[in-house]
Amino acid sequence: xxxxxxxxxxxxxxxxxxxxxxxxxxxxxxxxxxxxxxxxxxxxxxxxxxxxxxxxxxxxxxxxxxxxxxxxxxxxxxxxxxxxxxxxxxxxxxxxxxxxxxxxxxxxxxxxxxxxxxxxxxxxxxxxxxxxxxxxxxxxxxxxxxxxxxxxxxxxxxxxxxxxxxxxxxxxxxxxxxxxxxxxxxxxxxxxxxxxxxxxxxxxxxxxxxxxxxxxxxxxxxxxxxxxxxxxxxxxxxxxxxxxxxxxxxxxxxxxxxxxxxxxxxxxx
Amino acid sequence: xxxxxxxxxxxxxxxxxxxxxxxxxxxxxxxxxxxxxxxxxxxxxxxxxxxxxxxxxxxxxxxxxxxxxxxxxxxxxxxxxxxxxxxxxxxxxxxxxxxxxxxxxxxxxxxxxxxxxxxxxxxxxxxxxxxxxxxxxxxxxxxxxxxxxxxxxx
Numbered sequence: 378x379x380x381x382x383x384x385x386x387x388x389x390x391x392x393x394x395x396x397x398x399x400x401x402x403x404x405x406x407x408x409x410x411x412x413x414x415x416x417x418x419x420x421x422x423x424x425x426x427x428x429x430x431x432x433x434x435x436x437x438x439x440x441x442x443x444x445x446x447x448x449x450x451x452x453x454x455x456x457x458x459x460x461x462x463x464x465x466x467x468x469x470x471x472x473x474x475x476x477x478x479x480x481x482x483x484x485x486x487x488x489x490x491x492x493x494x495x496x497x498x499x500x501x502x503x504x505x506x507x508x509x510x511x512x513x514x515x516x517x518x519x520x521x522x523x524x525x526x527x528x529x530x531x532x533x534x535x536x537x538x539x540x541x542x543x544x545x546x547x548x549x550x551x552x553x554x555x556x557x558x559x560x561x562x563x564x565x566x567x568x569x570x571x572x573x574x575x576x577x578x579x580x581x582x583x584x585x586x587x588x589x590x591x592x593x594x595x596x597x598x599x600x601x602x603x604x605x606x607x608x609x610x611x612x613x614x615x616x617x618x619x620x621x622x623x624x625x626x627x628x629x630x631x632x633x634x635x636x637x638x639x640x641x642x643x644x645x646x
Numbered sequence: 647x648x649x650x651x652x653x654x655x656x657x658x659x660x661x662x663x664x665x666x667x668x669x670x671x672x673x674x675x676x677x678x679x680x681x682x683x684x685x686x687x688x689x690x691x692x693x694x695x696x697x698x699x700x701x702x703x704x705x706x707x708x709x710x711x712x713x714x715x716x717x718x719x720x721x722x723x724x725x726x727x728x729x730x731x732x733x734x735x736x737x738x739x740x741x742x743x744x745x746x747x748x749x750x751x752x753x754x755x756x757x758x759x760x761x762x763x764x765x766x767x768x769x770x771x772x773x774x775x776x777x778x779x780x781x782x783x784x785x786x787x788x789x790x791x792x793x794x795x796x797x798x799x800x
Contacts, residue, residue, distance in 0.1 A: 378656055378659075383659075386752075386755065387663050389751075389755065390667070390748060390751040390752050390755065391667055391670075393751040393754070394667050394670070394671045394747050394748050394751050395670065395671065395674060397671075397675075397747050397751070398671045398672075398674040398675030398744075398747060399674060399675075401675055402743075415743060415746070416671075416675055416743070416746075416747045417743070417746040417747050417749070417750040418750070420747045420748075420750040420751040420754060421750040421751070421753055421754040422754065423751070423754060424750065424751050424752070424753065424754015424755040424756075424757075424758075425754045425755075425757060425758065425761070426754075427755065427758075428754075428755055428757075428758025428759070428761070429758060429759070430758055430759065430761040430762060431758070431761065433758075443755065443758075445759060447755065448755060448756060448758040448759045449756075449759070451752045451753075451755040451756035451758075452756040453656075453660070454660055454664075454752040454756070455749060455752045455753045455756055456711070457657055457660040457661055457664065457694075457698070458660065458664040458748050458749045458752055459712050459749055460661070460664075460693075460694035460697055460698070460711060460712060460715045461661075461664060461665070461668060461690045461691065461694055461715075461740070461745045462712075462742075462745040462746055462749060463694070463697070463711075463712040463713070463714075463715030463716045463719070464690045464693045464694060464715045464716070464718075464719040464737070465690070465719070465737070465740065465742045465745050466716045466719070467693075467715065467716040467717065467718065467719025467720035467721075467722075467723065468719045468720075468722075468723045468733070468734060468737050468738075469742070470716070470720050470723075471719065471720045471721070471722065471723030471724045471725075471727075471730065472723055472724070472725060472730070472734065474720075474724050474725065475725075479797075479799065480794065480797075480799055482793055482797055483789075483790050483793035483794045483797065483799070484790075486789055486790075486793050487786045487787075487789045487790040487793065488786070489789060490782075490785035490786030490787070490788060490789035490790065491782050491785060491786055492785060493781040493782055493783075493784060493785015493786065493788070494777070494778045494779075494781035494782040494785065495781070496781060496785070497777050497778075497780060497781030497784075497785075498774055498777035498778040498781050501773065501774060501777045502770075502774045502777075505770045505773065505774065506770070507770065507774065511774070514771065514774050514775070514778065515774060515777075515778055515781075517778075517782075518778060518779065518782045519775075519778065543767050543771035543774070543775065544771070544774065544775045544778050546760060546763060546764060546767065547764070547767070547771060547772055547775035547776075548775065548779070549757055549760065550757050550760060550761070550764055551775075552779065553750060553753065555776065555779055556779070556783075559779075559780070559783065563783070563784075563787070566784075566787075568784075568787045568788070568791050569790075569791050569794060569795075569800045571790070571794055571799070571800055572787045572788075572790035572791035572794055572800070573787050573790075575786060575787070575790040576783050576784070576785075576786035576787035576790060577783070578786075579782055579783070579786075582712050583749060583750065583753055586746050586749070587746075587750075588783070590742075590743055590746055594743075605742065609716065611786075613713060613716060613717075616709075616710070616713055
């Protein structure tokens with residue numbers, strides 16, 4: 378790590394953190410429910426804004442301080458900075474271990490619910506005119522394990538590979554923003570907060586944190602700790618089962634449905 | 647200096663920086679005085695470091711460091727563990743939401759060089775991804791809701 382890069386990256390992230398905490402948690406009533414905007418949402422938006430591709434190219438001094446080198450370095454920092462959050466999740470699950478075991482059947486079976494993406498997103502992708510790209514893009518939430526599966530089976534430069542990379546990239550760029558809004562807003566569907574909590578564990582630490590953090594601030598304070606404990610447990614389970622579910626269920630089901638649906642929904646050339 | 651010790655030196659540095667950012671952030675955002683939160687933060691950082699060491703030296707188990715960190719804290723805080731009471735007393739001084747802000751500040755900066763790729767993807771991929779996220783989320787939530795009702799938890 379180059380010293381000057383570390384210093385400018387840390388100074389930038391520190392200033393962003395301070396501003397985000399000064400803004401604090403904001404609640405916006407939108408009629409159908411309340412959107413809880415957490416400091417982490419403001420932090421990710423400010424982080425994107427100061428990069429070379431956005432404000433960096435307009436403001437010369439900023440572009441000089443945060444360049445390609447600092448952007449690359451930030452990736453390493455994320456991996457390590459996630460760990461204190463991991464510890465906190467552990468301290469939320471431990472004391473609630475009895476509750477978590479009682480909810481075991483729901484926690485295990487809801488992993489299958491992750492396949493809901495196929496039912497919802499595959500038809501949409503076909504209607505939009507995607508072909509084999511649709512299989513890669515919709516068979517799972519497309520985190521690292523999915524990249525591995527598609528990469529091995531079809532090759533990452535195949536149409537399926539283009540699809541999986543597309544969803545992966547959108548998830549990386551906008552996943553936390555999307556889920557930090559959906560996390561609190563989803564309460565208005567009438568689904569129980571505990572069920573929504575389990576749903577936030579999708580195999581991505583930062584998306585889970587965004588969704589469950591917002592959800593936990595929107596629910597009755599008495600439920601807060603259980604919400605976070607279920608979320609963390611669900612995410613750990615997805616970490617263990619996700620790869621197998623994607624490989625043995627997600628991909629075969631998507632391929633099967635593709636064969637059935639593509640002739641009906643796919644656009645003719 | 648060997649490659650590994652240089653790596654761990656870097657890890658320690660990043661952990662310390664993150665720790666300071668969290669302490670200042672939670673002082674501003676959640677009124678947590680900095681000095682009384684330090685022992686808890688040291689515990690958190692220590693576990694984080696151990697997680698990185700395990701990941702490096704037990705590569706046979708393909709578990710990310712994040713999961714190791716959760717697992718260690720989970721074991722130390724289970725009700726029947728003698729460590730639970732003191733461990734939770736100190737780590738409770740580290741606010742859950744406070745730990746998320748620095749991560750996302752770095753995460754935001756780290757996606758900066760991918761914005762160009764996003765422009766080449768086009769709006770169709772964006773729409774599909776939104777349906778992927780929603781489908782995954784609500785698929786799980788609906789199954790959970792049904793099973794939780796059936797087992798009498800909600």
